[in-house]
Amino acid sequence: MSQLTFFNYVTGITIGSIAANMLTNENSNFIGDLIDLIWWALLTIIIGFIALKLPKLRVIIDGEPTIIIKKGKIEKNSWLN
Incomplete structure (x- = not known):
């Protein structure tokens, strides 16, 4: 199972937002937005x-x-970190 980090989450949202802006905004500069998308990627x-x-x-x-479950038992101390 893969883990999604905060960096990956923000990157995905940003790339999706730039792509959505490219496709939906009639007044935007398509080439400029494409350069932004490539630059961010x-x-x-x-x-x-x-x-x-x-x-x-x-x-x-x-x-x-953070390890939350270890050997089938919940690690309560890990919640404090």
Whole structure:
């Protein structure tokens, strides 16, 4: 099962918003919006690649996972973090 991080969530919403604006707004500049969409996608890929190579940056971007259930038992202390 995959985990959706806050960074991935914000990126998905932003790319979706730019794409929706391109398709629905008659007064927008299609080429300018397309450049924005490509720029945001490339920026996301670059940040993701850098986060893979630098573990300290990965913690800043994605955060640290919290174990809620361990060996079939609920970890109540993990909720406090």
